[in-house]
Amino acid sequence: MTDTPLLQVSGLTRYFDVSKPWLNRVLEREEKQFLTAAADVDFEIKRGETFALVGESGSGKSTIAKMIVGLVDPSRGRILFDGQEMRFEQGAAMRQLRRRFQMIFQDPFASLNPRWRVGSIIAEPIRTFGIASGADINREVGRLLEVVGLSAADAEKFPHEFSGGQRQRIAIARALSSKPEFIVCDEPTSALDVSVQAQILNLMRDLQDEFGLTYLLISHDLSVVRHMANRIGVLYLGRLVEEADAKRLFTEPQHPYTRMLLDAVPDLALSGRRRKPVTGEIPNPITPPSGCTFHPRCPLVVDICKQQVPAVRTTPTGRAACHLLEESALSSS
């Protein structure tokens, strides 16, 4: 039982219809337009590990996170949670499944209802799932507030009385209140001050050890990912271009895009190493480039890149999708 991955995602794809209204299309003789936010994404998350998805803005990180928790319906593909397929509709079986996962959002100023007291916010999952009732709820809320480093008396206050970091702690307490096994963290620290980021990340790690949590961490910040993740998936234009063990991704990046990202990270050690700046911008996902979608920016581009979508290949560190990997051209360059 323990060797089945907690979360399996296969062929996950999402298109968004971004066409103009029907009348405009008819008059201007335009086709329907679709934006591909995620294309054939496969990955697995094992129990107790932290899997991170990284990528630039618009690479489809958040869409994937939202599909996993049921906020966005996938166009294609399957999501298996502990071997059970997720079907996001009302029903007793799904309720049982929903109890086991939670989400932490990016903006702690928007993720807490400004009209609710902190106690009610944290108690909402407890009430919805009927985990406790009466005075037990208040006791549980107080305990959770203390678990995340706040005081039980804070339950009486409103969200606007707290700072960003404290609000994110409240959001974490809410996520913990249904006693989940799996938490999707969508950029949990990117709205916070740098000094507070580390506190929140350390809190998340402590909670992971304490409750045996599994995390899916969505981030664009490689230093956050390096601090937190066991394995990392790199997204480019909705496709997973590389997936590798976290430590080895930083030392032995396989895909040219991963290299470009790593090169762009500023380091405080001021090693004076020459950095290749990131060139170009992420293309328009409505009209993605042919073949490998990274080819217009790739420094190693060859003809085949413009024609064929690269297949996913096993690499020494994990998996990657690049035509050049077979000839091991990358490792020699």
Place this chain on the structure above:
Amino acid sequence: MTELHKPRPTGRFGRAWDSDIAYSFRQSPVAVVAAVVSLILILGAVFAPLIAPYDPFNPASLNLMDGFTPPMEPNAFTGNVYWLGTDNQGRDVFSTILYGARISLFVGFAAVLFAMTLGITLGLIAGYRGGWVDSLLMRVADVQLTFPSILLALLIFGVARGFIPPAYREAMAIWVLIVAIGLSEWVQYARVVRGATMVEKNKEYVQAARVIGAHPVKILLRHILPNVMGPVLVIATIGLALAIIAEATLSFLGVGVPPTQPSLGTLIRIGQQYLFSGEWWILLFPSITLLALALSVNLLGDWLRDALNPRLR
């Protein structure tokens, strides 16, 4: 410095007095005067049976000889003195105004409540569901906005009367009036609530509730509704003034409440028949009351709009 270190008051009332909105209220003389005027009128209307010196709707207490008595002058036949004079049937104008304001305010509040409930419900549904439901509801709203609302209220009033048996018409008139005014005003609420709902539904606190599988009705009522009520309260206040005027207009046109239960509009209609024969008081005093009521409620609404708008602070 001492201002900054004042202890925060405790208790529900203390906190309300200390709030931003109460401060803004105290700083605005117009709002204070408007609140005092509307409060006096509302209290006068509510306690009309205790305050009114006469019961204008009890035919036994009326004396036709008292008719057309000018204000503050003894009647030529009976010698009775009335503060604001009497009308053609010898009813004390002051008393009829108190009772009339009662009807006007009741119709106004009830119509606003009805329009608000309808508008908020449809606005929440349209904003949250989107798609064809939204398109349908908003097209209906657009079409309705092309008609002057008073015309629409007249139409609804007329149609409703056709369905009600004549025996009940008089008793039902006030409810028909409420529904007619309410139906002609719901669009305002629906549009504002729809817009606010579309903003709120994409906020992360709503998504957090969706992740745990909270029922959509619960999300709408417990999460979104409290966050869209601010602008609704502003429209409701201004809408109250509009509803009172709409009621007066309909009653003035003779399609509102029956003359046995006159509202301010009915009193004005009765009064205008005597304006050119010199009995000016029968028209003037109800008109002033209506003006004071509508104006003070409207000014309160204006103040509330500015006080709740963070960009105008």
